[in-house]
Amino acid sequence: MNDACDVAVVGAGPAGLVAAIEAARAGLSVTVVDEFPWPGGRLLGQLYTDPRSHGRWDGRKISRQLAQEAGELGVRILGGATVWAVGRDLSLELSGVPVGTLRPQALLLATGAAERALPVPGWTKPGVVCVGAAQTFTNVHHVAIGRRVLVAGIDPLALSVAMEMHHAGVDVAGVVLPPVSTTSGALASPERAVARLADVADLAPNGLLRAAARLAAGKLSPLAVSALRFDLVRVGGVSIGFRTALVAVEGDGRVESATLRSVAPDGTLVGPERRIEVDAVCISAGLYPLTDLAEIAGCPMVEVEELGGLVPLHGPGLETPLERLFVAGNLTGIEGAKVAIAQGRQAGCSIARSLGRATLVSPEDAARAVSDARTSSPFRFQPRIAAGRAAMAELWQQAIARGDQSA
Numbered sequence: 001m002n003d004a005c006d007v008a009v010v011g012a013g014p015a016g017l018v019a020a021i022e023a024a025r026a027g028l029s030v031t032v033v034d035e036f037p038w039p040g041g042r043l044l045g046q047l048y049t050d051p052r053s054h055g056r057w058d059g060r061k062i063s064r065q066l067a068q069e070a071g072e073l074g075v076r077i078l079g080g081a082t083v084w085a086v087g088r089d090l091s092l093e094l095s096g097v098p099v100g101t102l103r104p105q106a107l108l109l110a111t112g113a114a115e116r117a118l119p120v121p122g123w124t125k126p127g128v129v130c131v132g133a134a135q136t137f138t139n140v141h142h143v144a145i146g147r148r149v150l151v152a153g154i155d156p157l158a159l160s161v162a163m164e165m166h167h168a169g170v171d172v173a174g175v176v177l178p179p180v181s182t183t184s185g186a187l188a189s190p191e192r193a194v195a196r197l198a199d200v201a202d203l204a205p206n207g208l209l210r211a212a213a214r215l216a217a218g219k220l221s222p223l224a225v226s227a228l229r230f231d232l233v234r235v236g237g238v239s240i241g242f243r244t245a246l247v248a249v250e251g252d253g254r255v256e257s258a259t260l261r262s263v264a265p266d267g268t269l270v271g272p273e274r275r276i277e278v279d280a281v282c283i284s285a286g287l288y289p290l291t292d293l294a295e296i297a298g299c300p301m302v303e304v305e306e307l308g309g310l311v312p313l314h315g316p317g318l319e320t321p322l323e324r325l326f327v328a329g330n331l332t333g334i335e336g337a338k339v340a341i342a343q344g345r346q347a348g349c350s351i352a353r354s355l356g357r358a359t360l361v362s363p364e365d366a367a368r369a370v371s372d373a374r375t376s377s378p379f380r381f382q383p384r385i386a387a388g389r390a391a392m393a394e395l396w397q398q399a400i401a402r403g404d405q406s407a
């Protein structure tokens, strides 16, 4: 393959698909490349009730609709193709179903996020999975990861997936904290777990998360934080151990049990170990932006903790300092799918304008839609996301002042 197009998009998640639709609407030829065979990205695993609209958020259905809309506008979607290099001229090297080079005028990177790993003694045994895998098995393939599952990690995504498994008939033995270690950091702290949940109290997309979050919010008076007496809260049939941590996974060739210990409010392990029988353990340790292609492209990178770590430097229209290179979605900071969709629209419009095309959506309206999506999103992965976005705006202004910006 040796093809040219106006716009190439890497990532057929919500950000990439919506950007492709918007660019195609402006009359541009668009090719979307994704290493997964089907379009949708992380949307494919999402299935929950949206408390704002009181409707069902069915990510597979939304993915199908977006892919169909893109197809009707003439967008070419190449599934099963990995982009392994980006040239300084924005050309893409592909391997997989098609092998070859794609030469676009403009490039959008919408490569999404990856899960952080969290080593625990025994974590390499068959039966230990990351929370994203549990979500995909449950909601996409309708396969139970085990008969009795322990979830380690108390955060919105972990509680959401625990509830989804519970609804699917899996016996969820409990949701507990990960162990204190150099990699778990704040994730192992009961206080921080409570604060993370309190932050999403009104937005949470399922009963377990909503109840746990409200409980946490109610307990967040200064004294209550240090008290944290509510270990093993049972909500909707699932136990949450705010003061319990997973310390090891055991089994002969596969997961057979997990060892737990109590923790003090600051996360220090206390008291004796106890063992519970489980045949699967699901670990949730947070997400980070998948930046490798942006780095290969030569885009300046900046560390913004509130956005999830290292991210490409980008401006208010999702442009980067490299001419005609744009970024959108979780690559710019970890947020929910609604924000990714709004950012996709914004990036698609910015790309069209950079190639001299008119768009129906003004830059101001596109930016407003992103903030509205942020406010109404049922998922808030990064508690200080607004501060992160403000920090990026500041870094962008500094780059312009230094004369770094060429977009």
Ligand SMILES: Cc1cc2nc3c(=O)[nH]c(=O)nc-3n(C[C@H](O)[C@H](O)[C@H](O)COP(=O)(O)OP(=O)(O)OC[C@H]3O[C@@H](n4cnc5c(N)ncnc54)[C@H](O)[C@@H]3O)c2cc1C
Residues within 6 Å of the ligand: 010, 011, 012, 013, 014, 015, 016, 033, 034, 035, 036, 040, 041, 042, 043, 045, 046, 047, 081, 082, 083, 084, 110, 111, 112, 113, 114, 115, 131, 132, 133, 135, 157, 160, 287, 290, 293, 328, 329, 330, 331, 335, 336, 337, 338, 340, 379
């Ligand atoms: C494990 C996990 C679970 C999540 N669960 C939820 C949830 O329940 N609700 C929610 O709102 N948000 C969830 N999110 C956040 C989620 O990422 C956003 O909702 C949304 O899907 C982000 O959209 P995106 O388009 O930026 O990226 P994604 O949807 O992640 O799509 C990125 C796409 O890029 C492709 N890609 C990456 N690199 C390459 C390459 N080199 N070559 C070719 N293709 C490539 C990937 O295959 C993927 O399809 C989750 C994220 C993760 C990682």
